[in-house]
Amino acid sequence: MPELPEVETVRRMLAAHVPGKRVATAAVSRHRLRTQSLAALPKQLEGRAFAEPRRTGKFLFLDLDGGMTLLSHLGMSGRWLFSPAGVDALDEAMPHVHLRLTFEDRSRLWYQDIRRFGMLRVVPLDRLAKDPSVKLLGPDPLEQPPTAESLRACAKGSRVAVKTFLLDQRKLAGIGNIYASEILFRAAIDPRRAAGALSLAEWARVAPEIGAVLGDAVARMGTTFSTYRTIWNEPGQYGEQLLVYDRPGQPCRRCGGEVKRFVQGGRATFWCPACQRGRGNTRKHAQS
DNA sequence: ATCCTATCCTGTAGGC
């Protein structure tokens, strides 16, 4: 769903269009996200101008003038949708739209979130680092590329499965369920292995694949598995590149064996047992 | 401290 590559795609597109634009009107039409009310947003946003948007992991920081930022997380199904001035790209009948921003130049930016798992709140910039959602985030792998040594140190003593480890936003910020499976397949690591049991040589296979997979996915504007769209309401193209995710029962693109699916920590994992042969220290999880 | 499960939400896919 929206993971680092999808959020970075949205950030880049917003960076090309919203900096310098000032909010003329802000209207909330669906008042509740999962954890908070959006009722305060119009007053907090009207009259503010957007600056260059930033990102850490899956979080967007849509900086505003006046020392504030609009903290945004897309959750499962959040979308920022843009319509330039003089263009009618946004449909008033579109369901599940929470927030409608109209800028002084008549361009528009909407937030839509079918499943309401997203997060949207205005935070003073000087308190952003203390925000409960932001303060625990680990390094962003595109900003600070992990090394074999940093990954091994970070995983030291951890008995969770390496797949689950990659999903932990406190360790690395930005990897989600799609790319975790892809990274481990390309690194030829058994996803059930305990993270703390991987050797330096094995982490040396994982580290470059993190950057390669996320970088390729950014270049293709992310993966549209179900609901993700760019600000132009277009799907991402990385789905064509997926090697194991959502391919259970199909032939492995590397060895021709069968891609398998099982559940780890309540999330689907896809892998090729032949290509990702384990070497002991695996964590058992319920199969399904 | 560490790990694990349940929860939120809605559209979609599958079974009968």
Add this chain to the structure above:
DNA sequence: TGCCTACAGGATAGGA
């Protein structure tokens, strides 16, 4: 055909 249930997974609270 149509209803019903299970399933998908971001973060996080709370329990073991």
